[in-house]
Each structure stands twice: as C-alpha cells, then as structure tokens.
Amino acid sequence: MGLKPWREIAIPHDDVLKGTFQQAEFAADISRVHQGSATLEYQDASLFFQRTFITEGMRLLLDSVVKRLAGKGGDPVIQLQTAFGGGKTHTLLAVYHLAKGEAAAGKLQGIPPILDAAGISELPRARVAVLDGVELLDLASKPRSHGGVTVKTIWGELAWQLGGAEGYALVKEADESGTAPGKGALADLLASRAPCIILMDELVRYVSQFEEGKTLSGGTYDTQLSFIQALTEALKAVPTAILLASLPFSDREAGSQQGVKALRALEHYFGRVQALWKPVATEEAFEIVRRRLFSNVSDRLAAEEVCRAYADYYAANSGDFPPETQESGYLDRLKHAYPIHPEVFDRLYEDWSSLDNFQRTRGVLKLMAKVIHRLWTSGNNDLMIQPGSLPLFDSDTSNEAIYYLPAGWDPVLERDIDGERAATTELDNAKPLFGSIHACRRIARTVFLGSAPDAGAVGGAKHHRGLELERLLLGCAQPGQVVGHYKDGVRALVDRLQYLNSASNRYWFDTRPNLRREMEDRKRRFDMREDVYPFIKDKLRFASGVFGGIHVFTPSADVPDDWQLRLVVLPPEATFSRSAQAPATEAALSILRSRGDQPRQRQNRLIFLAPDADSISRLKDQVSSALAWQSIVADVKDGRLNLDQHQTKQASHSLEQVTEALGRMVRETYKWLLAPLQEAKPGKGIGEIQWDHFQINPAVVNRTEEIEKTLRENELLITEWAPVHLAKMMQAWFWKEGVEAVSALDTWQKSCCYLYLPRLRDADTLRATINAGVTSRDFFGLAYAQADDRFQGFHFGENTTVILDDSLLLIEPKVAADFAAKLDQEAAEREAAAKGLEPDANDQGASDRGANGTRAGSAAAGATGSSISGATESLPGGSDGSPKAAVSTRKRMFFGSVDLDPVRAKLQFSEVAEEVLLLFTQKPGIKVRVSLEIEAEAPFGFDESLQRSVRENCNQLKFKNHSFEE
Known part of the structure; x- marks a missing residue:
C-alpha cells in the first residue's frame, strides 16, 4: 500500500525522544510560575503558547478576559470546574501570561485572532494576584512576612500581591483581626490596582482546613466564606477586574468530608456571579x-x-x-x-x-x-x-x-x-x-x-x-x-x-x-490410564450393525475367538498415520495372532479401528480439560468450591463446550480403519500379513454403517456373493488333489480363519450364495452325504433350500455333472425294466423323470423331524399314469412329532416352521397338515379365573376341541 509508519511522519519533542522528561514537568504549578521558578515551557509565555492548544472553551474564556481587562464587558467571575486533570491550572496559566504582558499579546501563538474578534488592538498590562490554596496552606495558622508587612489571612495576601504595602493598608485592620473585609474595602483595593486579575487555584484545599467553631490566625471557616462572598460582589463594581477560580469537579476530588462541605459552600457563593466553564473536551x-x-x-x-x-x-x-x-x-x-x-x-x-x-x-x-x-x-x-x-x-x-x-x-x-x-x-x-x-x-x-x-x-x-x-x-x-x-x-x-x-x-x-488456571491445575491431577482412557472409552460408542461385538481397549484375551465378525478399537497409544503405522499395526497384530496365551484361530473375523497419530494428543488434552471442568462444577454444586455467579456460569458453560467438542474430536481422532489380509497363490505360498487402511468420515451419524460401507466398497467384507466367486475359490483352494466334494461348513469356517480367503459377513452369506448357485450346473453340486461313489441328497441345477450343517457338501461341477448323468441313466434303466423294455438312449424325458424322482427321494430321505405332529401326502402315481407298483420305492408320507419346552415354545415353533415346514410348502403339489396338542396338569387344580381365560382364548383361536377334566 506504500503507507508510511507514524515514526516517519510525526517527530516527538526532544525530551520525549531522549526520555529526559520528568513527570513533574507535566504538572503545571501556577505558584512556581508566579515566583519565577517553573520550567521554561511553563515560565516562558511564548514557549507556553507554542505548546498550548487553545480549545473552544479556552478561546471563549480568553475572549471574556481580554474584554474585561479592556473595559469592554466580559464576566467578572469565572469558575473553572472540570474533571481531575482536565486542564484547569493550564487554563489559569494561559490567563496569567496573557494578563501579565511580559510578552506582547500579538506575538503569542493563537492569541491575535482572539484580540481581533474582541476588537482590541493592544491589551493593557494587568496586575496579577495568584492565590494557590496548596501553597498557602500554612497561612491559616502561620503569618507570612513580606519585608516590613506581616500577612495573616488570604485577603491580606491578596491585598499585598495587588498593591504591596499600600494595598495591604486597605485591609490591614481586617487582616490583623481575622475578620473578613467588606465589599467596599475590597472594591477600593481592586479599583486602585485595576486592571487586575485574581487567579485562585485549589481554593477548596485552603478553606477545608478551617473547622467550624475553631479560630486560627488566618480566621475562621465562616470568615473565609464571607471573604469570598464580599470579593465576588466587589468585582462586579470594578469593570476591569476579574476573578478566575478553579474548583474540583467531584466530591471525590474534594477529598475529606470537610473538603466536600467547603466545595458545596464555595459553589453556592461563586454560583451567584460566575460564568461556569469546562475547558477541555475529549x-x-x-x-x-x-x-x-x-x-x-x-x-x-x-x-x-x-x-x-x-x-x-x-x-x-x-x-x-x-x-x-x-x-x-x-x-x-x-x-x-x-x-x-x-x-x-x-x-x-x-x-x-x-x-x-x-x-x-x-x-x-x-x-x-x-x-x-x-x-x-x-x-x-x-x-x-x-x-x-x-x-x-x-x-x-x-x-x-x-x-x-x-x-x-x-x-x-x-x-x-x-x-x-x-x-x-x-x-x-x-x-x-x-x-x-x-x-x-x-x-x-x-x-x-x-x-x-x-x-x-x-x-x-x-x-x-x-x-x-x-x-x-x-x-x-x-x-x-x-x-x-x-x-x-x-x-x-x-x-x-x-x-x-x-x-x-x-x-x-x-x-x-480465572477459572482456566484452576482448570489447568486440576488437569494435571488426572492419570492417563486411570482417568483419561476410561473417559475416551465411554465416548467411543457404536451401533452393533454387522459386528457381533465391538471391543474398545479390550485385551487380546477378552476378544472372543469365534465365528462372529468383530470390531476391535485400539487404545490411544496404538496410533496410526500413513507415515508411522507401526504403533497401530503392532498392537493389532498382537491381538490378531493370539487370544491371551493361546493362538487365535479365526483371524479373518477381526477388523480394527485406530486413533490418528496427529490428533490423539489433542484428544487427551481435551479429555483432561473436560474432567477438570467436570470436577469444578461438581465441587461448586457440593459447596467445596466458592465461585461468584459469573464464574459459576462460566464453569458450566465451559463444561458444555468441551463436552460438545469432545464428541467431534473423538470421531476425528478414531478414524483409521485397519483390515488385515494376506496375498496367496496356489502353489506359490502365502505372503506376510498386510494392512489395508481407510479413513472413516467423522461427520457421519452412524459410524458402524460407514465402516461397513467402507469395507464393502473395498471388498474387505462380503455381504452378497456371486456363486461364480465361490466356485473360483473352491477350485483354487478346496477341489484339488483328488478332492471332489468338500464340506460347506468347513469352507465357511476356513474363510473365518485364513486372511487370504474372502471375509464373509456371516454364514448366511455363504448359504445365500449356495442357494443361488445350485440352480445352475455351472458352479457346483450339493449333497448331504457321500458313500463310496454315491452322493445322498444330491442336487444339481435345481431349486432347493440349503441347510448349512456339517453334512452339506459342495461338489466340483464336473463331478456333479457326471453323477447327475449316472443318476439319469439309472432312472432310465429302472423305467425300462418296469415296462419290460430296453432303455432308449434317446428317451430324454424318461431319463429326466427318473433322475428327478431319485433326487426328490434323496432330498426327502434327508429331511429331519419337526416339533409339530403332522403328515404329508405326495401326488398319486407318475405323470404318465404308470401303476403305483412301478414307483413303490418312493416314500409318499411323512409324519414327525417333537415335544416343545413350554417356556420356549414360541421360539421353537418358529424354528420348526422355518427348518421343516418350509421344505414341504415350497414344493408344489405337496399337501401339508399341521396340528398342535397341548396337555397341562395342575396337582392342586386350576382356579376359576384361569379356566375362564383359557376357554375364551381357545374359542377366539378356533380350537377344534378343548376341555378341563377332574
């Protein structure tokens, strides 16, 4: 901008530059000027006006003074009353130099315009009397000697300064007796020495030392006031005489109680003839x-x-x-x-x-x-x-x-x-x-x-x-x-x-x-592990979501080694950053490899959340602050700490602020998601454990959902799996070295253990994938048992409902296709034998019917019992109307019963409906009948209210029959 600093534009006075000024220089002392002993800047009239800015108030006052001295009007009495340090004494000095006339008025800076405005070409020199109350304090009790004249009172001092011995003679009698002179005597004095000016400074200080009822050599309290009254009246009678008196602005400046009393009295007497003036505006x-x-x-x-x-x-x-x-x-x-x-x-x-x-x-x-x-x-x-x-x-x-x-x-x-x-x-x-x-x-x-x-x-x-x-x-x-x-x-x-x-x-x-210092002192009292870490742990809250458990600052021995997907939140010292990953990865690796002193088996079920290395120190400090404010608020509430109202509100407000900020800071700090993985290729071994890391958005409301989303998007957690991927995994790791069929449950369990296998959300994810894949002949076949070269409960390329248990097998697709063809051939042979014909290789319909019939029978043979007593019926005969004898090997009826725990009956009934009834109702053409029997026995009999409730509910639920018996 090219602006100059103040030091290049405004140059201070030499005494300011050199630091040679003294504080006393700033205290204008009118008595020292009158005696000729003041510093040059106050003593010399020209220098004084060079450094004096004539304010509007001072201009008006000087205008009145020069007019009065020239006999052209003006006020006879002017009272200067401003705040402490408001320039009263400085104003008196301006009048003093102007009236004294030791320097021509026309050469004093700022004065010529005032004379011109008043129509005065030459200002007459005046006699000046200076009555400084501080300098005259001892006059009240100790007379002063001026050559051959001894002065006892302030009016004697006034007469001496204006007229010497001759002037004193006019008030001698009153001075010696300590009584106030009359206004006539004072008017004669002023007239004989006119033009004249009386400058009174610190008058209250002088008058206040006269206590009522006590007589001093300088008179009494009342005679001082009588003198002021007579003087102000006398001034009106002399056109070229003027009085300027400075009075304190407030009772505080007046000092003692006696000073305040004197101020009130002087204001009263000056108020009768004064022209009040307040010299300096801001x-x-x-x-x-x-x-x-x-x-x-x-x-x-x-x-x-x-x-x-x-x-x-x-x-x-x-x-x-x-x-x-x-x-x-x-x-x-x-x-x-x-x-x-x-x-x-x-x-x-x-x-x-x-x-x-x-x-x-x-x-x-x-x-x-x-x-x-x-x-x-x-x-x-x-x-x-x-x-x-x-x-x-x-x-x-x-x-x-x-x-x-x-x-x-x-x-x-x-x-x-x-x-x-x-x-x-x-x-x-x-x-x-x-x-x-x-x-x-x-x-x-x-x-x-x-x-x-x-x-x-x-x-x-x-x-x-x-x-x-x-x-x-x-x-x-x-x-x-x-x-x-x-x-x-x-x-x-x-x-x-x-x-x-x-x-x-x-x-x-x-x-x-302030309370901050108290807070800072208290912060140092809190231990990191005993106080700060538990507080952070309490703030780290997550919805469960896809995780079977969320473990915050949990030792490895307490993190379960099971089939559930688990989120492990690492402690504050296990920090992570892109440039310094070791603290977090080493802590995570320790939990990943072992549960306490035992090796961890299901490593692929753990995901980790680590604190940011750059943010953790701020979080710890913020928590310490929160604990400190919390203790302060508690101590105030319990009366152990005494604070004023403002501080009490401040403490509560600070606690609210730091608590609100903590939630955000915790989310910003615990933002690194770490997922372990290993790279492996068949026949080439397994690589070292690596860590994929991602930042979690701290602004999200549900962090668990955000974590799940991040894992899904980066294929670190599979919630929906295409059958083709399952088939590829089976080909790479399971169907090899002569293994044709592998346990589906074992496949699920191994995916939970090995970090180079996909991480599935849960077993249902694998079951849904198997359900989707078995409808096609491209991926795998299913069976529930294998004896020699035969599969029991075989399914391939058809809809079925999978039960993921230890009997379910995943069959390599080529092996499954071969076995399906074998079943088709066997079915065709049986059908031909029943008709007395050789099987026709081109009778595809017969082959399909035979194969389908065999698979249906196998599936039926694998069904389990139910907690419901019931029966099913198959459709009679074959689709081609063949006699029942031809298909006498098929099972056409099912009946099962199971006892239910009365306390858990609702849950058990739901399980039976899902695991058994659903298998029948999903197949078209199968008739299913379900009945429920309840027997209850009370050794001491049922009370009437119970019987009434049971009968009403049975009727409402349309029971076929119900009764109570003795």
Whole structure:
C-alpha cells in the first residue's frame, strides 16, 4: 500500500525522544510560575503558547478576559470546574501570561485572532494576584512576612500581591483581626490596582482546613466564606477586574468530608456571579497531547493517506468494527488525533479518568510520553499508535500504567500480556500467522487498556465489564491485515491465558486468576490410564450393525475367538498415520495372532479401528480439560468450591463446550480403519500379513454403517456373493488333489480363519450364495452325504433350500455333472425294466423323470423331524399314469412329532416352521397338515379365573376341541 509508519511522519519533542522528561514537568504549578521558578515551557509565555492548544472553551474564556481587562464587558467571575486533570491550572496559566504582558499579546501563538474578534488592538498590562490554596496552606495558622508587612489571612495576601504595602493598608485592620473585609474595602483595593486579575487555584484545599467553631490566625471557616462572598460582589463594581477560580469537579476530588462541605459552600457563593466553564473536551485533548508530545508532522499528506486507509479499512470490514467507525466524521477524528489513534484517547479519557489520581490531561501526557519514547527507541513501525501498540513489555511504561491500579497487576502483565515470558509471546512465536502481526500481544494490550480500569474503579468504570470484540479489533487491526487472524488470536488467548475472562462477547483482565488456571491445575491431577482412557472409552460408542461385538481397549484375551465378525478399537497409544503405522499395526497384530496365551484361530473375523497419530494428543488434552471442568462444577454444586455467579456460569458453560467438542474430536481422532489380509497363490505360498487402511468420515451419524460401507466398497467384507466367486475359490483352494466334494461348513469356517480367503459377513452369506448357485450346473453340486461313489441328497441345477450343517457338501461341477448323468441313466434303466423294455438312449424325458424322482427321494430321505405332529401326502402315481407298483420305492408320507419346552415354545415353533415346514410348502403339489396338542396338569387344580381365560382364548383361536377334566 506504500503507507508510511507514524515514526516517519510525526517527530516527538526532544525530551520525549531522549526520555529526559520528568513527570513533574507535566504538572503545571501556577505558584512556581508566579515566583519565577517553573520550567521554561511553563515560565516562558511564548514557549507556553507554542505548546498550548487553545480549545473552544479556552478561546471563549480568553475572549471574556481580554474584554474585561479592556473595559469592554466580559464576566467578572469565572469558575473553572472540570474533571481531575482536565486542564484547569493550564487554563489559569494561559490567563496569567496573557494578563501579565511580559510578552506582547500579538506575538503569542493563537492569541491575535482572539484580540481581533474582541476588537482590541493592544491589551493593557494587568496586575496579577495568584492565590494557590496548596501553597498557602500554612497561612491559616502561620503569618507570612513580606519585608516590613506581616500577612495573616488570604485577603491580606491578596491585598499585598495587588498593591504591596499600600494595598495591604486597605485591609490591614481586617487582616490583623481575622475578620473578613467588606465589599467596599475590597472594591477600593481592586479599583486602585485595576486592571487586575485574581487567579485562585485549589481554593477548596485552603478553606477545608478551617473547622467550624475553631479560630486560627488566618480566621475562621465562616470568615473565609464571607471573604469570598464580599470579593465576588466587589468585582462586579470594578469593570476591569476579574476573578478566575478553579474548583474540583467531584466530591471525590474534594477529598475529606470537610473538603466536600467547603466545595458545596464555595459553589453556592461563586454560583451567584460566575460564568461556569469546562475547558477541555475529549476531541480537543487530541491536539493538546499532540502539541505537547510531538514537535511537528513533517508530511501532512502522508498522514492523511494513513488516516484515509484506516477509514477505508473500517468501511470494508464494517461488521467487525464499532458503528462510529462507519460515520464520515471518524476520518476527521483520525486526522485530529494522528499519530495517536482515537481509540487510545477514548479509553484513557473515558475509562482511566474514572480512577483515583488519574488526571485527565496530565495523566494521559505522562503515560503517552513513556509509550512514545519506548516505541521510538524500539523501532516500532505501526501506522498509528493504537492500544495494541502499547509497549507494556517496557517496565517504565507498565509501571506508569499500573501506578493508578490496585495491587496485583504485575503478574498479569508478566504472565499474560507482554514480555519475553508472557504466554502471548509464546503463542505468537509458535504460530507464524500470529507472530507476523504480533496478534496475541496486540490483543492482550488492547484488552488491558480497555478493561484494567474496571477492576480498579469503584463499582467499575462501565455498566458492563470488559471490551466488546468489535472494539478490541479496533484497537489491534491495521489496514492491510486480515481481521480474521485477530479473531483466531482472541480464541487462542481465551483458551490459554490465566487472567483473561470472557462472557457475552466481552473480554477483560482481572488480578484474580480465572477459572482456566484452576482448570489447568486440576488437569494435571488426572492419570492417563486411570482417568483419561476410561473417559475416551465411554465416548467411543457404536451401533452393533454387522459386528457381533465391538471391543474398545479390550485385551487380546477378552476378544472372543469365534465365528462372529468383530470390531476391535485400539487404545490411544496404538496410533496410526500413513507415515508411522507401526504403533497401530503392532498392537493389532498382537491381538490378531493370539487370544491371551493361546493362538487365535479365526483371524479373518477381526477388523480394527485406530486413533490418528496427529490428533490423539489433542484428544487427551481435551479429555483432561473436560474432567477438570467436570470436577469444578461438581465441587461448586457440593459447596467445596466458592465461585461468584459469573464464574459459576462460566464453569458450566465451559463444561458444555468441551463436552460438545469432545464428541467431534473423538470421531476425528478414531478414524483409521485397519483390515488385515494376506496375498496367496496356489502353489506359490502365502505372503506376510498386510494392512489395508481407510479413513472413516467423522461427520457421519452412524459410524458402524460407514465402516461397513467402507469395507464393502473395498471388498474387505462380503455381504452378497456371486456363486461364480465361490466356485473360483473352491477350485483354487478346496477341489484339488483328488478332492471332489468338500464340506460347506468347513469352507465357511476356513474363510473365518485364513486372511487370504474372502471375509464373509456371516454364514448366511455363504448359504445365500449356495442357494443361488445350485440352480445352475455351472458352479457346483450339493449333497448331504457321500458313500463310496454315491452322493445322498444330491442336487444339481435345481431349486432347493440349503441347510448349512456339517453334512452339506459342495461338489466340483464336473463331478456333479457326471453323477447327475449316472443318476439319469439309472432312472432310465429302472423305467425300462418296469415296462419290460430296453432303455432308449434317446428317451430324454424318461431319463429326466427318473433322475428327478431319485433326487426328490434323496432330498426327502434327508429331511429331519419337526416339533409339530403332522403328515404329508405326495401326488398319486407318475405323470404318465404308470401303476403305483412301478414307483413303490418312493416314500409318499411323512409324519414327525417333537415335544416343545413350554417356556420356549414360541421360539421353537418358529424354528420348526422355518427348518421343516418350509421344505414341504415350497414344493408344489405337496399337501401339508399341521396340528398342535397341548396337555397341562395342575396337582392342586386350576382356579376359576384361569379356566375362564383359557376357554375364551381357545374359542377366539378356533380350537377344534378343548376341555378341563377332574
């Protein structure tokens, strides 16, 4: 942007640059000026007006003064009443130099326009009396000697300063007796020395030492008030005499109870003839401070460019800054205050002026002189001096700031705000995004300037504690910077600093450690394995889904070695990353290979979930924080910890926040899905165990479904299997070396054991595949037994319902085709024999009928009993109408019965229906009849209510017969 920093445009005065100024220089002392012993900048009229900005209030006052001295009107009495440090004494000095006339009024900077406006070409020199209440304190009880004249009272001192011995003679009697002179005597005194000016400073301090009912050499309390009353009346009678008196702005500034009483009385008497004036507005203070601290602005155009850049920056980010920055007048404020940002003045004049002993103008000058000196020597290159620029790392600057604050701010500055050992410095150094703009330090300085008075002022400086975020950003951000970086910095500080508090988007420092420090202390009490790991384990919850069990941080001995698919969640130390896989894979391998001290058989049933190596430390820290907040909230509830209302709410809110964040952090940490596998080729051996790894989306609601989806999509879990794949696996690993038929159950069990075989969801997946494949003659045949070269319960290329038990065999398709052809041939021979004919090789229909009949008989022979008493009937005769004798070997009836456990009858009946009845009802043409018999016996007889209920239910269910017998 080509903007120049403030140090290239605004040059401080030499004493500020060199640090040779003294704090006392900023305290204007009208008595020392009157005595000729003040510093040059106050003693020399020309130099004084060079460094004095004539505010609008001061211009109006000086206009009244010059008119009064020239006899052209003006107010006879002017009361200066402003807040502490508001420029009262400085104003009295301006009047003093103007009236004294030691330098021509026309040569005093800012004065000629005032004289021109009043129509005065030459201002007459006036006699000046200075009555400084602090300097005159001892006069109340100890007379003063001026050569041969001894003065006992304040009116005697006034007469001596205006007229020497001659003037004193006019009030001598009243001075010696300690009684107030009348207004006539005072009017004569003023008239004889006119034009004249009386400057009264710290009058309340002087009057308040006179207690009622007590007489001092300087008079009594009442005589002091009588003198003031008579003086104000006398001034009205002398057209070229004027009185300026400064009074405290508040009771606090008045000091003691007697001081407050004196203030009320003086306000009453001055109020009768005064012209009340409040000298310095906050806006005018900009120029006052600039004139005192800076010699000149060398490049006014460059300064205006900087100010406009700030205004444009605020407009472009309107939602992030206070509303007043969007007003056109804010650009003027920036120009008037340059090179100091208006926000610095606003905080000092609005907030810090509420503190005891912080004088508005003088306090600002003292603090800013040290700030500018340190910024200059440290090479600060900010565009303007903002709250975030304050060099609180400098002991002189920080000591000046905390001088006005209660005790306890040293550790706050040292640990949380600024300096080599401050947490803000550590955060800035750790993150280049912050360090490049000193974001954390600038934020902390801004919060300090805007909130420290709240802790120091009685009742707080503002209705709401702390600094709003938008005002905080106003104190930090400079044109060209990203506002969001400071917002990130605020969040980082809230999480880290011990003395920073926040609530309702407001931020403030306090000398009491915040709850975060208490939380941090408690965090260290929790043991990782005893406290943190169980907490994480409790947060790792999954729906069961496809898994028969989910084992979180479970020792290998407690992970079952069975046929169920299981998800094993590894402990926090078993971390995984693409570049560092060993901790997770080694822990998983240990569980995969053994169950306790026994070898694990069913390795292909385990899937693992591992924590992310980069996230686990943050998760542990977050859990420790949650446990700490949890303990704080519990202790508050049980009365073991005493917190104020704000802190109690903060603790509960922090617990809610950290708990909410934990759920997300757990999902983001436990995101690595690990699946073991081995590569193997027949005849070439089996490779080492490898690990496929995938990231699980942390945003999904059901993580189990997401895990299943990931496994399915990457063919690491098979939920639906095509028969062709089963056939290929059988050809590769099972039907070889003369093995024609293999146990289907053994095939399932081996797929659960060996990592080079497909991982099926469950046994039903294999059964469904067999059911689909047996309808074709391309994949395999089925049988339920094999004796010599014959298969019992043989099926090949036909629909059937598979029972996956230890008798089911999967037959190599060529072997099955050969056996099917053999059965067809045998059937054809039997049919031909029954007709007395030789079998016709071309009688395909006969062959099919014979083969089908044999297979049907085999299947029937393999059927099991039922828990239902029942009978079935086959269709009579063959399809061609042959006699029954020709097929007398076929079984045409089935009957089975089984006793049911009365407690488990519902479940057992369901099993019988599925495993037995379904076999009959699926075949067309088979008639099935089912009946159910119930016998119940009660040794002591059935009660009437039971009998009634049973009869009603039997009728409703349409029982054929039912009765109770003796």
